[in-house]
Amino acid sequence: MTKLKKPRKIKYNLKNERLRGQSMDSEIVKQQKAQVGREAVNYIHDGMVIGIGSGSTMWYLVEELGKRVKAGLNIIGVPTSNFTKKHAEKLGIPIKDIDDVDHIDLTIDGADQIDANYQGIKGGGASHLMEKIVATNSTKNMWIVDETKMVPTLNYPVPLEVIPYGSKQLEKKLKKMGLNPRLRYKDNGEFVRTDSNNYIIDLYLPHINNPTKLAEQLDTMVGIVEHGLFLDIVNTIIVQHPDGPQIIEAR
Numbered sequence: 732m733t734k735l736k737k738p739r740k741i742k743y744n745l746k747n748e749r750l751r752g753q754s755m756d757s758e759i760v761k762q763q764k765a766q767v768g769r770e771a772v773n774y775i776h777d778g779m780v781i782g783i784g785s786g787s788t789m790w791y792l793v794e795e796l797g798k799r800v801k802a803g804l805n806i807i808g809v810p811t812s813n814f815t816k817k818h819a820e821k822l823g824i825p826i827k828d829i830d831d832v833d834h835i836d837l838t839i840d841g842a843d844q845i846d847a848n849y850q851g852i853k854g855g856g857a858s859h860l861m862e863k864i865v866a867t868n869s870t871k872n873m874w875i876v877d878e879t880k881m882v883p884t885l886n887y888p889v890p891l892e893v894i895p896y897g898s899k900q901l902e903k904k905l906k907k908m909g910l911n912p913r914l915r916y917k918d919n920g921e922f923v924r925t926d927s928n929n930y931i932i933d934l935y936l937p938h939i940n941n942p943t944k945l946a947e948q949l950d951t952m953v954g955i956v957e958h959g960l961f962l963d964i965v966n967t968i969i970v971q972h973p974d975g976p977q978i979i980e981a982r
């Protein structure tokens with residue numbers, strides 16, 4: 732059986748120390764991701780339908796979940812990306828498509844940043860469209876993060892999944908609005924493509940003081956399929972610190 736490699740976060744076309752690619756993670760951050768990923772499996776119980784998020788933190792959860800399933804845990808997983816689907820299937824985790832389940836009890840996912848009001852940015856790994864569809868169809872949502880992701884005010888690039896047709900015009904429009912957009916490219920110069928074959932535009936904003944207002948603006952724009960602002964979605968956050976996990980009941 733071929734071993735699935737841990738996902739490397741997509742490198743961006745702009746140098747920006749705020750972007751946290753997996754290869755750029757410090758040892759302590761990597762450790763915290765592994766710890767919180769393994770810890771969160773304890774919230775998954777027999778008989779549950781679980782939304783399974785994407786990213787390097789979730790990679791550890793999926794590995795641990797695979798072991799529990801092998802040991803007899805009986806769950807159904809609903810993946811939020813093609814990568815997570817393949818990873819889970821390889822480990823023998825039973826998987827169903829979102830349209831083949833009648834409910835999702837709990838979705839566990841990573842996040843790029845979470846502010847003091849527990850609003851988040853997701854999509855650093857370009858999966859936020861499917862992640863948001865799964866999250867908004869779940870009874871409960873949990874985010875699992877290392878402590879560097881918790882900030883007073885959001886300032887991580889906001890990803891937009893956009894239709895390729897007219898994407899450069901959309902980029903110009905966003906620029907005129909002062910939203911500092913950049914189409915996301917791969918190292919080889921090609922556009923990053925999402926699992927739905929769309930492009931990504933990242934908005935590089937120094938501070939997002941009013942994420943609701945920004946989300947409302949983005950929601951009205953033609954060509955944007957979905958943005959990475961996840962507002963009023965998360966119920967529980969597990970933040971991994973060096974001395975152990977902190978559980979936050981957000982709403």
Ligand SMILES: O=C(CO)[C@H](O)[C@H](O)COP(=O)(O)O
Pocket residue numbers: 740753784785786787788789840841842843852853854855856857858859862
């Ligand atoms: O939103 C996501 C993917 O679209 C991820 O959850 C987010 O990017 C966090 O990733 P990581 O756990 O690798 O830091």
